[in-house]
Amino acid sequence: MKESLAHNHRTSIQAALKAIADVDTLGRLSETFKILGDPTRLKIVVALTNEELCVFDLAQVLSVSESAVSHQLRILRSLRLVKQRKEGKLVFYTLNDEHIEDLVRVAIRHYTE
Amino acid sequence: MKESLAHNHRTSIQAALKAIADVDTLGRLSETFKILGDPTRLKIVVALTNEELCVFDLAQVLSVSESAVSHQLRILRSLRLVKQRKEGKLVFYTLNDEHIEDLVRVAIRHYTE
DNA sequence: TTAACGGTTGAACAAATGCTCAATCGTTCC
């Protein structure tokens, strides 16, 4: 039978365990990262960082079909990362989560400096 | 044929386009997010934020098979997010990218405050 | 009223993903 004590890292293990104790937090965290892990969604979020945009414009900007954008927006909406506002036949979207915006900002800064 | 000019958001589109102009950066960015988007990998990264750990310990801490951990470590290694150090039959891993560490830190802070 | 358009939706499909399982490698210890 395998034994962790075979190599003396008991205290290390405990520290690591403690660090990831809040499984719930880590779960939600990885979910957030997962959302931004898709290029289309990340582009949507980045685009909306600047301003309010409708589905049609988003599709044009990202060079993706309106359907594809709509599908992704639905995901972003279900996680309350984005909110919509209807105006005639247009539907405008804006970011609804300043955390996401900060995350992206930090990430971009790291990659561009 | 569809026309963006149908609704007056030309300048908005241009701004959005400019914002996501560096497709390469966004691509790498979403790749990074994608890596952290998997719970197992995120846990590995978080665990390694604290200290050097070997595969066996990681497997114990995360309650995942050594094989699964090894597979994920291979991915993290291929993206140079992690580096290894052999010591006898043990292989110790440490983080190799301070950007990742910062990203996770920022994300955790947002979710816990 | 009807046609056009922006947007949404669901089915279908291909691609990617993450795990298990079994085989294998290298090192240590008897």
Added chain:
DNA sequence: GGAACGATTGAGCATTTGTTCAACCGTTAA
């Protein structure tokens, strides 16, 4: 040398994922 163990690897598999396509809804403009 041989057994035990930590670690890696590849095949196989089930699941998830993101897109396309076609149908449809609501609003606008003719």
